[in-house]
Amino acid sequence: EAQVTQNPRYLITVTGKKLTVTCSQNMNHEYMSWYRQDPGLGLRQIYYSMNVEVTDKGDVPEGYKVSRKEKRNFPLILESPSPNQTSLYFCASSLAVREKLFFGSGTQLSVL
């Protein structure tokens, strides 16, 4: 089944403890992206990747890192999480920039 898989689904952590949210797609998509969703602010893009080894900042990249070493994986790294990064995170992918996006099921992160 074609899908975007995020893990974990839920994560509670403490301030400053490094964490990684994984994202994997099985559709051989070139484009991948991360979003966060907060009440009243909607979906905001964190980082995106046009292809392997090519990443760029979205609208809210501060406090996040990404890497794209392989086409299928696009992990989101929080080196030193803070409470303001408590949010619902979505990974998405598409065959190309103009094509339809497939979203993962989301990761609810709470930073205490």
Place this chain on the structure above:
Amino acid sequence: DAKTTQPNSMESNEEEPVHLPCNHSTISGTDYIHWYRQLPSQGPEYVIHGLTSNVNNRMASLAIAEDRKSSTLILHRATLRDAAVYYCILRDDDQGGKLIFGQGTELSVKP
């Protein structure tokens, strides 16, 4: 960055058609118009997209104005499962993949 404007909320009755408008007056010639919807506690789901001509698929129809400054998502017969937030966004290679989601339209469907 190209932006879209949508009404915050709309209501519909079950079994009736719904027309969800989107304004994108700063659209460029190569921007594709995409629509997604998000059900509660789920990730956004693709609905439809188009460039210039009207488009139909099993979920909906997309009507694009001749000047492309606006578009309308049409749900032909709303069901209770269509209650969601609907997002209209523009996608283009020239933007390098950067996307801006607006606030979307929250559609409620009454039985």
